[in-house]
Amino acid sequence: MKWISTDIEMYLKAAEYVDTAIIPLFPVAFGDGMKESSAKTEFSGLLSGLLERQFRGRVILLPGIPYLNGSEDSLILQLEEWEKVLAEGGLKHVFYITSDIGWKQRESRLGGSLLWMPSLPLEHMDEASKMSVLEDQAKQLMPLFARKWEELDGV
Numbered sequence: 352m353k354w355i356s357t358d359i360e361m362y363l364k365a366a367e368y369v370d371t372a373i374i375p376l377f378p379v380a381f382g383d384g385m386k387e388s389s390a391k392t393e394f395s396g397l398l399s400g401l402l403e404r405q406f407r408g409r410v411i412l413l414p415g416i417p418y419l420n421g422s423e424d425s426l427i428l429q430l431e432e433w434e435k436v437l438a439e440g441g442l443k444h445v446f447y448i449t450s451d452i453g454w455k456q457r458e459s460r461l462g463g464s465l466l467w468m469p470s471l472p473l474e475h476m477d478e479a480s481k482m483s484v485l486e487d488q489a490k491q492l493m494p495l496f497a498r499k500w501e502e503l504d505g506v
Contacts, residue, residue, distance in 0.1 A: 352411045353403060362411055369408070371500075372442045374433065374463070375399040375415035376426075376449040384420060391450035392417075394470035397481070399448045401489045406496065411442070423453055427460050434462040444499065464499050466492055 352358035352369065362369055375395045380388040396415055403412035418426045434445055445463030447454070450470035458465045468488055473481050 352407065353400075354412060354414050358411075365408070366441060369411055370442055371406070371410040371444040371446065371496075372437050372463075373399050373402060373410050373412045373446050373448060374430075375412075376447050376451065376454065377415045377417040378420050378449075378451045378453075379417050380420040388420065390472065390474065391470045394468070394473060395448050395450050397473070397485055398468060398488055398492075401485050402448070402492060402496075405489060405493060410446075420453075423451075423457055427457060430461060430463075446496065446499070464495075466495060468492070 352362045377392040377395060378388045379392070392415070399412055399415070403410055416426070416429075430447075437445055447461060447463055447465045449465070449467055452467065452469070454461075454465055455467055468491075471484055471488070473484070476484065
């Protein structure tokens with residue numbers, strides 16, 4: 352389910368079945384890093400949307416969190432608060448999706464699961480090719496979701 356009113360209405364009726372939040376992390380840079388950060392943001396956003404469609408009914412896709420390059424450490428405090436509020440709301444699992452390799456160094460400080468995928472150059476692809484590439488990437492992540500759910504749920 353996405354963070355849109357019709358999906359939230361559906362979520363409210365079936366909240367007991369939704370135990371996972373997906374939160375995309377979007378780096379923002381200006382100047383020399385602008386094009387690279389926008390590509391990472393685009394890739395992570397599209398991939399998160401595809402994962403939401405694959406796991407519809409079990410996950411809620413929250414709006415992506417933008418942050419300035421270099422501010423990741425201060426964002427961790429905000430993410431801790433997100434995790435607390437989400438847990439209080441019944442969401443047992445939090446998955447962060449990013450194409451920013453810098454998060455791998457901070458992964459141990461996150462309560463949720465970090466899923467890092469390098470962004471692929473989508474800018475010159477037609478829509479069909481884009482979707483094919485994204486579906487391939489999502490297929491690689493799907494077993495990671497299942498494994499984390501098994502670990503944390505004891506299934």
